[in-house]
Amino acid sequence: MSHRFDPTLLRDYDLRGTVGKTLHAADAWALGRSFGTVVRRAGGRRIAVGYDGRLSSPMLEAALVEGLVATGIDVLRIGLGPTPMLYHAEMTGDVDGGVQITGSHNPGDQNGFKLVHAHAPFFGADIQRLGVMAATGDWIDGAGQIETVAILDAYVARLVEGFDGPACRIGWDAGNGAAGQAVEQLVKLLPGEHHLLFTQIDGHFPNHHPDPSLDRNLADLRTLVRAKSLDFGVAFDGDGDRIGVVDGQGRAIAGDQLLGLFAEDVLKNRPGAPIVADVKASQTLFDRIAALGGRPDMWKTGHSHIKSRMKQIGSPLGGETTGHLFFADDHPGYDDALYAAVRLIRLVGALGRSVTEMVDALPRSVITPELRFPVAEARKFAVIEEVQARLRDAGADMCLIDGVRVRRSEGWWLLRASNTEAALVARAEAAHESGLARLLADLDSQLASSGVTRLA
16 A cells, blocks of 8 residues: 655645645545654654644544554544644653644645654655655554543643743734634733633634734734733734734734844843844844844744754754744743743843833834745746856855845845745845835846746
8 A cells, every 4th residue: 555645745844735635634644654654663652643723634633643553653642732732742741753733824725734753843855755655655554542631731831830921911812723722721820911812713714814924914913902002912823833923002023023032031041142043034133143142043944944953053042034933941942932922921021121112122124024926836946946046157145045045235135935835935125225126126137037026
């Protein structure tokens, strides 16, 4: 017996596809067989499995568990909850790996899987290897057992362990995602005044899509914060591993800005430490880390890449522009948006400033949001290679860590292929609007040479 995954399903740092088109129950079963075989051959026998609130998640979870058990893996079923709850189970439980069924922030008809093995992300070539194993039927047979456990209480208790923050007035928007019930329990353990939005887990996402990196999805939270004069508000993506924040004036704070705020506190206790940020981050962040005495480290975009890089260089803090934040000082180092919210409360106390005051003190630049535009899956990486080749021939000053980040006198622009969608991603930053316009014109010229038009 063997199975062939749709090639678009096997991404760089997870598996993700459209349910009923590129992702079916048979894929979940085959993933269980392949990943279970990897874990067993490494000497493991037990895997934790959780799932998010998407409509297709229970179906995929059942098929995955069936595949794992058929490989001789014992399954610890933790049920519905945010991805960081799965990370908590894998980190603290008697297991050898973990799988979370989640579509994260993608459209509602999409879903996927995030994998952990031996307390480390399972990604890149390892994910591609699962496809080869499935295609050849390279699977171990066995008969595993299933145990169902409730760990939400233990997970939430870990979030407030050692809490030393002040009482704040906060708005919380769960976006009908998988973090909803955890948020309801968390606020009961925190001092202050808490106002909740959309904590009922609903895979239809009836109020707004759960992607806090897009400003339009923060509208309800912004209205709440302003109407009640709250200190700040936090929002979560569909599986609770990415955070969005608005300050007391309702201004959105980007993930790289948040990382800059946290860096000030972390570097007080870890002077000279390396701080990791993804290639999409503002240059003002890297400059700020250096000014605070830290060592800025630019790395590839993707939660798995950032976590792995942090372990490699011993970094206590890392993050992405999209709102993945990783604390490895008094936390295990995985991305947990609820923990990031707790740390933000603690940051207010540690720095003695409101979130609004912190934002006011940040350096200013003119920077685009993350610009995404569709390009066929089979074409997107080729476009990057073509742009890199032309710039190399022109002697451009560029960084090729992830896509191409071009440095000009006005600032910089970035072009990279998305690892989660059939799309290219771009961003640009300058000191002034006129410089930003020149940077974007330069980017558009390169795209045009490859037959691509960036959507405004």
